[in-house]
Amino acid sequence: MDPVKEIVAERERARGLSDPNANVCFLATVTPEGGATVRALSLRDIDRRGFGLLINELSPKWRQLHTGAGFELLLFWPTVHRQYRVRGPLAPMDDADLERYWSYKSHGSRLLELYYPTFEPQSTPVPSRQHLLDGIESMRRKFPSPEDVLLPKSLKGVYLVPDRIEVWHGEAERLHDRRLYTRKDRGWEVQILVP
Numbered sequence: 001m002d003p004v005k006e007i008v009a010e011r012e013r014a015r016g017l018s019d020p021n022a023n024v025c026f027l028a029t030v031t032p033e034g035g036a037t038v039r040a041l042s043l044r045d046i047d048r049r050g051f052g053l054l055i056n057e058l059s060p061k062w063r064q065l066h067t068g069a070g071f072e073l074l075l076f077w078p079t080v081h082r083q084y085r086v087r088g089p090l091a092p093m094d095d096a097d098l099e100r101y102w103s104y105k106s107h108g109s110r111l112l113e114l115y116y117p118t119f120e121p122q123s124t125p126v127p128s129r130q131h132l133l134d135g136i137e138s139m140r141r142k143f144p145s146p147e148d149v150l151l152p153k154s155l156k157g158v159y160l161v162p163d164r165i166e167v168w169h170g171e172a173e174r175l176h177d178r179r180l181y182t183r184k185d186r187g188w189e190v191q192i193l194v195p
């Protein structure tokens with residue numbers, strides 16, 4: 001059994017049930033102080049390359065992903081009673097795929113992405129919300145349509161390439177089915193876990 005195939009199929013089922021989390025994941029990392037931190041991210045395609053994410057390299061999470069302190073991706077789709085905890089290394093996304101995701105982005109989303117390298121990096125404190133809006137507005141005047149905003153170099157596409165996936169199937173009476181899949185040379189090894 002390939003857990004990635006299962007995840008792809010369950011995501012389709014969740015989408016069919018209008019699950020608000022079907023395109024969302026939660027990325028946990030470790031802060032420089034050694035604390036835990038987690039945030040929601042848009043989940044792009046899941047395929048044989050892994051779990052696609054777009055992250056700007058000026059953000060705290062990008063730095064934290066590269067310290068070697070570890071990270072984990074969580075998917076939770078309540079409509080289908082599924083949780084997946086995914087670990088593994090990162091691999092870069094092809095430029096063509098990154099450009100494709102960029103083409104789906106709204107004008108506002110593109111301007112925000114450009115804001116980071118132009119003004120302040122993501123998660124930096126600013127004097128006021130108006131300060132941020134003024135910066136966005138100045139770029140909107142310079143780049144009045146979405147096509148005018150080119151993909152900034154600071155936006156990176158990555159795949160989390162899974163080598164460990166913990167699967168949780170919610171069941172009645174709380175006797176949930178939990179399995180830990182570990183990637184081996186010849187495929188996935190599975191262990192049953194106490195729920």
Ligand SMILES: Cc1cc2nc3c(=O)[nH]c(=O)nc-3n(C[C@H](O)[C@H](O)[C@H](O)COP(=O)(O)O)c2cc1C
Pocket residue numbers: 024039040041042043054055056059060061062122123
């Ligand atoms: C549903 C949802 C989707 C999000 N998608 C993204 C995303 O794809 N990329 C991103 O950088 N931040 C995204 N965010 C914002 C992040 O949760 C977070 O606030 C931001 O990336 C800053 O994180 P950092 O300071 O840990 O780097 C999303 C938030 C929500 C609620």
